Amino acid sequence: MPATQISYGFIPGQLVLLVAIAVGAGLFLRDALSLYRLMRVGGPAHRTDRPLERTRGWILNVLGQGRLLTRPYPGIMHALIFWGFVVITFSTVEQLGRGLWADFRLPVIGGSAPFLFAVDAFQLFVLVGVAMAFYRRIRVRPWYLNLTGDAILILSLISTLMVTAFLTEGFGIAAFPESGSQWQVFGTALANALAPLGFDVNRAGHVVSWWAHILTVLGFLAYLPHSKHLHIVTAPFNAWLRNLAPKGQLPYINVEEALEQEKPVGVSEIPHLSWKDILDTYTCTECGRCTSECPASITDKPLSPKDLILDLRRHVLAHGPALRFGQANGDADGAAGSGERAQRMVGDVITDDVLWDCTTCRACVDACPVFIDHVSKIVQMRRHLVMEESRIGKDLQTLFENLDATGNPWRLPRARRADWASAVGVPTLEEAPGADVLYWVGCFGAYDDRAKKVAGAFARLLQRAGVRFAILGPAETCTGDPARRAGNEYLYQTLAQQNVETLNAAKEAGIKTIVTACPHCFNTISDEYPQLGGSFRVMHHTQLLDALVREGRLRPEAAREEAIAYHDPCYLGRYHSTYDEPRHVLASVPGVELREIHPCREKAMCCGAGGAHAFMEEKRGRRINHVRLEQAMAVGPQRIATACPYCMMMFEDATSTKGVAEQLPVQDVAELLEASVR
């Protein structure tokens, strides 16, 4: 007999329950609605295309807990609680229903043996998960997790829910044995233990537990919008509405048009964020996985991707409502008065240092179990700093001016871009009109002394394999990657448009494939140029070399009895899921023993050069490249291999600073292959 079937004086229990539901659900709906309206302050984002793909990923990562389970302990912990709640929610609905109609049963499953058994089992699983969570928060205390009152309250509420559910069941079955089922294994066991207390006590226990359970449910509901636990509502949406654009593609903005219409070209205020950016901030669970993998956070820099999202959330919640009010009154500047006294979103809430610390390595984005996109927010705030405020360091200013003047980061003469190639006998497209492969050399390969050796090795391998290829020579210019990632969208588009024209002409002249030894050029041409009308078939040199070795067109023969550690470049690995090809090429060299650096592949740590950091001084915290080198040295290799000129530069800088340059040479995959091919 449910507690609401009892009258409290002259008040019927059902009436009390109805009032409780109205208050709990009413508070939840009021606050959820206000959050939803606040979200609408954000600008547009189109996230309903490709519904099948969205749903597939949703099933895998929400129902399947895919991303969470990449880390066993917290993954299993969360999955127990999540799957538990999926099942128990049905039981909660039934409990509420029985409070209103004594004989209420869920259709189909209500009262069925599997359902009763599952609810009982999952209630226990949730308790196990919560115990694991308490232990992790209080005893293990990972550095990226904060012990907040919110977290403890939530875990306590969940424990209370499970305990009161068991007690409701146990007292209930003890008082009314006919209401129980043998499939309620734990409930029945509990009832047997409680039976000696007698009918009156058991009945009273049932009533008290039932009310405690129901009031906790409703209280939790009202508390949700003010807690990180809101993610149970937002995360399923956030996962389905995730960004499906190519990983290496930043949001496009027509800079000139925006300026003419006096629209912002970067993000500096809440309305410049998209509604999805705001939903991202609501969804953050404060799990800290992003921060735990961020090279800036690991090396003690101010940037913590988790704090970035939480700071944005606090700012949106504090200052968004005023904006919404202004908008509703048709007065967009309604909040300007108070906005002036308020902190600036970019500069105060999110400091310039935090924004400049990001190497755009994407470790945070890939680690986030609820599909928050940190990098695009950071770059869009950088756009504000660069294009609207000119608030940049001397090193970035020099980079931009050099790119603008000469199309390379060092202001070296355009005319000397192909100097390296004449020694190797590599023709330009003009000299070799029959070529079908275009080797995009990139600024490093063309000008940097170390990378020129890699360019030479790769070109000689192509010659040996009989590939008909050519380079652009002085017609090539920086792809614009460092400019775009540093927030200079205008400069990026200037450089990129020129390249898209050149490459489209090359395509018409018969070029079928573009190959490059630089993952940054690779990413920009393949993922970003389509936004500017250039769609090309692009390969990274390790992909082409792997194919040439497999086809037998390159035969590595000379043995190298060495342990080699391969470092995954971010823009090849995380951005383009290319992990195996470079390893295959290395493994094709007889005698090579591959050692995996921890972490590697999807979790590999950045070398520190991405996001224009190759051209910026690292002023804060420890040096990222030193930390990465230490990770590599920990597996005791005799040589480090990589497949990116940025990574090469960072590793060689680290080995020479640490005085191990001679014992631990750093080489490109192409160089190691060339040395073995006879």
Next chain:
Amino acid sequence: MHVVVCGKVIPDSSVTLEIDPDAKRMRRTDVPHELDPAAASALEEALRLTEQHGGSVTFVTMGIPDASVGIRRALAMGASAAVHLLDDAFAGSDTLGTAKALAAAIRQQPRFDLVVCATESSDSYSGIVPVQVATLLGVPALTFAKQVFVDGETVTIHRQSEEGYAVVTAALPALVTTTSGINEPRYPQLKGIMAARKIEIQQRSAADLSLGPDDVGDSAARERVLSVGAPPSRGAGRLIHDEGDGGREIADFLAQAGVI
């Protein structure tokens, strides 16, 4: 306060300079150009002064058509107007001819309170033109400024010298030359770049300035370039490999040179 900045647009520092032996000058065709970094510093100083005290900045340059790249840059940084002295009649001008043209252009301005120039340009380093301009305009020249202050009727500079600096004050209007380290020139805001495109560059010929062949151009030049050549290359340095006695070898070398 209206400030005029005179500066040059010079071959980009990425360019390997070539000398035209017949003209005895640098080759300027098919070469990318940039606003002289020294002129950018002078402009930056002028912009900071007008941002503090109000007013506007006009950029004046004499040069070939390609100079427009640098003029746009000056406008993007924040100059509100630009005058380009562009005429074949100017070709071959010596420093005095250049100064006459610049002074004439400045006099055509509705008003000016201050002229700011770099101490010297980064390509030819003559360092003469600014004082010639001041003389022609009849205003005081305050040179080698490492700091500039304006106070209503006067301008005060910290004049860099080898021992330290001297504080020099003059009444406005005046001309100031800035040292290269005086500031870090700004990176133009996008708004500035876009706005610069819409500003019309005022082109002036010799005739517009009422200057003839006796004033400007090769015919008026009293300086003659007799010959131009690359500087003699310095011999290769001596590399000492330390095999235990490296310190002694260096000490001996320094003793020989009379340094120690």
